[in-house]
Amino acid sequence: MRNISVRELWLFAMKDIHILARSHYILDDARTYQILFLACFLCLGIGTRDWTLRPDLIAVVIVSCLLSQWCLSALVEYTKQKNNNIFLTNSTDYLKDSIFSHKVISSLRSALITALGLCLLLRGNNYTTMAVASCLAIASKFLFRFRGKHFFNPANFGIIIALILTNDAWVSPGQWGTDWWYLLLFTGMGGIVLKKVGRWDTSVAFLLTYASLEAIRNFWLGWGWEVWQHQFMSGSLLLFALFMLTDPRSIPNAGISRLIWAVSIAVVTFILQDYFYISIAIFWALFIISPLTIFFDRVWSAPRFTWKRMLVVSG
Amino acid sequence: MKLLRILLSCLLAVTIFIVGIQPAQAFCGFYVAKADTNLYNQASQVIIARDGERTVLTMANDYQGEVKDFALVVPVPVILKEEQVHVGNPQILSRLDSFSAPRLVEYFDSNPCEVRMYESDAVFKSAPQAAFAERQLRRENSLGVTIEEQFTVGEYDILILSAKESNGLETWLIQNGYKIPRGAKELLRPYIRQNMKFFVAKVNLEEYDEGGFERLRPISIAYESPKYMLPIRLGMVNAKKEQDLIVYLLSPNGQTELTNYRTVKVPSDREIPEFVKAEFKDFYTAMFQKSYERENKQVAFLEYAWDMASCDPCSAQPLNQEELKQAGVFWLNSPSRNPRSIRNNVFITRLHVRYTGNKFPEDLRFQATGNRQLFQGRYVIRHPFTGTMNCSAANEYKRSVRDRQEREAQTLASLTGWKIDDIHNKIEFVKFQPTQWWRNLWN
Numbered sequence: 001m002r003n004i005s006v007r008e009l010w011l012f013a014m015k016d017i018h019i020l021a022r023s024h025y026i027l028d029d030a031r032t033y034q035i036l037f038l039a040c041f042l043c044l045g046i047g048t049r050d051w052t053l054r055p056d057l058i059a060v061v062i063v064s065c066l067l068s069q070w071c072l073s074a075l076v077e078y079t080k081q082k083n084n085n086i087f088l089t090n091s092t093d094y095l096k097d098s099i100f101s102h103k104v105i106s107s108l109r110s111a112l113i114t115a116l117g118l119c120l121l122l123r124g125n126n127y128t129t130m131a132v133a134s135c136l137a138i139a140s141k142f143l144f145r146f147r148g149k150h151f152f153n154p155a156n157f158g159i160i161i162a163l164i165l166t167n168d169a170w171v172s173p174g175q176w177g178t179d180w181w182y183l184l185l186f187t188g189m190g191g192i193v194l195k196k197v198g199r200w201d202t203s204v205a206f207l208l209t210y211a212s213l214e215a216i217r218n219f220w221l222g223w224g225w226e227v228w229q230h231q232f233m234s235g236s237l238l239l240f241a242l243f244m245l246t247d248p249r250s251i252p253n254a255g256i257s258r259l260i261w262a263v264s265i266a267v268v269t270f271i272l273q274d275y276f277y278i279s280i281a282i283f284w285a286l287f288i289i290s291p292l293t294i295f296f297d298r299v300w301s302a303p304r305f306t307w308k309r310m311l312v313v314s315g
Numbered sequence: 316m317k318l319l320r321i322l323l324s325c326l327l328a329v330t331i332f333i334v335g336i337q338p339a340q341a342f343c344g345f346y347v348a349k350a351d352t353n354l355y356n357q358a359s360q361v362i363i364a365r366d367g368e369r370t371v372l373t374m375a376n377d378y379q380g381e382v383k384d385f386a387l388v389v390p391v392p393v394i395l396k397e398e399q400v401h402v403g404n405p406q407i408l409s410r411l412d413s414f415s416a417p418r419l420v421e422y423f424d425s426n427p428c429e430v431r432m433y434e435s436d437a438v439f440k441s442a443p444q445a446a447f448a449e450r451q452l453r454r455e456n457s458l459g460v461t462i463e464e465q466f467t468v469g470e471y472d473i474l475i476l477s478a479k480e481s482n483g484l485e486t487w488l489i490q491n492g493y494k495i496p497r498g499a500k501e502l503l504r505p506y507i508r509q510n511m512k513f514f515v516a517k518v519n520l521e522e523y524d525e526g527g528f529e530r531l532r533p534i535s536i537a538y539e540s541p542k543y544m545l546p547i548r549l550g551m552v553n554a555k556k557e558q559d560l561i562v563y564l565l566s567p568n569g570q571t572e573l574t575n576y577r578t579v580k581v582p583s584d585r586e587i588p589e590f591v592k593a594e595f596k597d598f599y600t601a602m603f604q605k606s607y608e609r610e611n612k613q614v615a616f617l618e619y620a621w622d623m624a625s626c627d628p629c630s631a632q633p634l635n636q637e638e639l640k641q642a643g644v645f646w647l648n649s650p651s652r653n654p655r656s657i658r659n660n661v662f663i664t665r666l667h668v669r670y671t672g673n674k675f676p677e678d679l680r681f682q683a684t685g686n687r688q689l690f691q692g693r694y695v696i697r698h699p700f701t702g703t704m705n706c707s708a709a710n711e712y713k714r715s716v717r718d719r720q721e722r723e724a725q726t727l728a729s730l731t732g733w734k735i736d737d738i739h740n741k742i743e744f745v746k747f748q749p750t751q752w753w754r755n756l757w758n
Contacts, residue, residue: 050579052688125569125687168569168685177577177614222481222504226676230575277541279574279682 030196031109037189038116038243044185045120049175053119060127062115064134069111072142074099110154110249111138117155117244121283125168133162133169144291151293153247153286160287163280171280176235183233190242199246201255202262207241209266217274240282250293257296265289359558360408361545362533364565364643365683370543371643373535375408385531386493386517390506390549392540394463395475395514401535402469407641408533411563413631415619415665417581417692419595420628458483458490463512470523471534476513480504484513502549535643545679551672557612558671562679564664565639567646570620570686571664575677577614578666581606581692582730588723589696590741598694601731603667613674619665620690628693662687699745713747720744 042058045051078098098104114137124130137158141150144157162169176182194200211232218228231237245251245265252258265285272281362373374389459479466473478484481504506513516534550558564571572578582602591598606616623633636647644661668679699716720742728735 049577052580123684123686125685168687170682170684170686172572172578172684173574173682174572174577179611221508222501224676226673230676234575277543279680 029109030193031113033189033196034113034193034243035109035116037193038113038120040189041186041239042116042119045175049177051175053123057124057127057130058119060130061118061122061134062112064131065111065115065118065138066108068135068138069108070099070104072138073104073107074101076142077101077104110141114138114154114158118158120239121155121171122159122162123170123172124162124166126166129162129166129169132165133158136161146294147297149293149297150250152290153244153250156244156283156286156290159283171283173234173236173279176239178230178233178235180233182235183238186235186238186242190238194242194246197246197248199248199251199258202246202251202258203241205259205262206245206266209263210269213266213270214274217270237282240286245286250290252293252296252300254296254300257300261289261292261296264292359550359560360412360563361560362408362411362535362563362565362642363545363571363681364645365543365571366567366646368539368541369537369645370540371535371537371645372545373403373407373533373643375405375533382518382523382531383520386515387534388488388493388549389514390511390546391475391514391536391538392511392542393538394477394512395536395538396464397466397468397473399537400466400468400473401537402471403533403535404641405530405532407638410631410634410638411642411663412561414623414626414629414634415563415621415663415691416630417583417599417618417694418628418630419592419694419696421592421696421698458487460484460487467519467522468534469532470518470526471516472519474513474515476515478503478507478513481507499549502551506546506549537643537645543681543683545681547668547670547675548672548678551670551675556671557669560668560670561618562666562668563642564666564681564683565623565642565644566662566664566683567660568683568685568687569662570617570688571666571681571683572686573615573666573679574682575680576668576675577610578617579606579610579614580617580690581667583690583692584695585726585730586695586697586719586723587727587730588720588738588742589698590743591694591727592696595694598727598731601733603669605730605732607669611674612669612671615679616667616669617664617690618667618692619663620686620688621663622687622689623661623663710747710750713745714749716745717747 042053046053074095075098078095081098115134118130118134118137122130122133124133137154140152140157140161141154144150144152159169159171163171190203191200194203211228214231215228218225245262252261265282268285268288269281272278272284278284360375362371362375364371364373374387460483461477462474463477464473464475476484476487478487481500484503484507485500514536518531545562547560587598603616623639626633634642639647639661647661668675697719699720700712704712724735724738724742727733727738
């Protein structure tokens, strides 16, 4: 100890500050919370809700999502760098830089959120189904872009594509049941994330519209409030409204457009659910309305959401 | 240890017998019968075979009152014509039941106990004898009730009614000799507003006498509709107690699940004490009740999910093609409109729903999935070896059996809620000499 110089102490101190700063940075990112909460829901579902999720399929989803994200975002980064420096020829260095660039690594968090969302919602029998859903979910972020912004929610896109393209994919809307403590848990955790990203208005607008429409229908049919209550205590509905609907990167930027967007999704959900008898109407509604984000962003402009001001995350 | 393993595998390699649970057959509460008739509406059984939007719904009757008093009212999504209604063979329900029943697997003798396990209240009560006197096809009366179709199939006289409002339908039913219980009007209204029709069946006594039937045969209806649901609310109109419903869902693809309630598997693959063999009915009933309460009485239980081409172990032989057709399977050997359907394949899902009005506020809504995971309610009894054992491993074996028996007792207590002391008293524990610790030191 006696031999430690002032300089070494200084370096130690700086290292600690750096670690602190980094941990603060991690906690400051709403995605970290979202990853924690979704992972927690997944554990809860497996532990308490009688789900028979196969660990191998979960692994396939996570690996496919992360790999697709890494490859595609490194490719985008590489192309960008190459275009910016057309006179330099050493492309191996670019490739190396792109693959391990902070931007690319950081974007893996978004991919993990998509992967967890798919694990929670999508069910299938085969590896290929899950891998196709995962890869296309991530690819949708790079393929369906308008002015640098993707407009499909990746997990939602993956689910719908898997339902369309494969024989064995399904979503279980009844998997959470209607227990009140899940309601509290989802609302609480959803509230934290929504407060961080400032998108609570979207969830509230969706839930209020959908609840009102169902209330009117129930009243007209002559069903009691217990039916309405039963419909709204569905854990799957809340999870969707609080965690999937509010993806700040793909939904419209301006407040007013988000409200209209959420209301349209609620109306389409209501129609598909009650007049076309589609059991997973909410996912189809989001899928159908998502491309309208382009239109909404043109009409009402607002700065695009970034996970952290200093970062520009691709995807 | 090797010897022990051999002994155990010898034990396991004995005969396998299965005791199927056979719930009493009945239908779930759309009965209309005379008020003074005793109805034994125990467990309802329904078969739904569905591929795409094509559906065959079979309703089983175990109506045990006077045949002339029997009548049935079921909301259906579309108007049904005579050729869409069929009266089937009652055996098909018991075949499906024994094929899919929760099973006891043991390694000695079987106990072919006949089990009646469900009880529930009778529901609609009324007197329909004069109901079919008026023959007024396709004529709307002042009450807004239209007889859309009217025909006789087998021993049943059938009416398909549509109504404009519930007051009118209620009045019509009362005027035509049906005694509708209080509260029925409120329950009829949502079905009328959803543009559903009412399938009303009663027994044609002449046909019934001529046919010499011992009991009422199941009625099957075939229709196409995007609605995949089973109306249960109407059956709750004056039911105070819990009602049991067993639904056999047949699909070409995979499991069928509920979309508006949770589907939970019954506890399965548990080792339970030997004496349960004689009390399997009580065991299953208690275990089901315990699971039902643990899940807060608001879930449907999955009792069986299997490809119908096989079974392991089999509680009954798989159904042959003719029997599958009787159960409503219509897609065998026929070109499908749905390219995803796997031809010549039938996957059965057996759901057991115990419902009350407050915990099941909505009708059951289903969805077919591609889930091909197999599941069965299976309980295992392992009889200890009781012959002469003259080897050094015998004591160790007995000790392991004793431990196993204790584990089985604990499992049974947690599954059924029975008192552990009562369970202990019923178990014949294997006796063994505990090894003294010093023996290992000096021997």
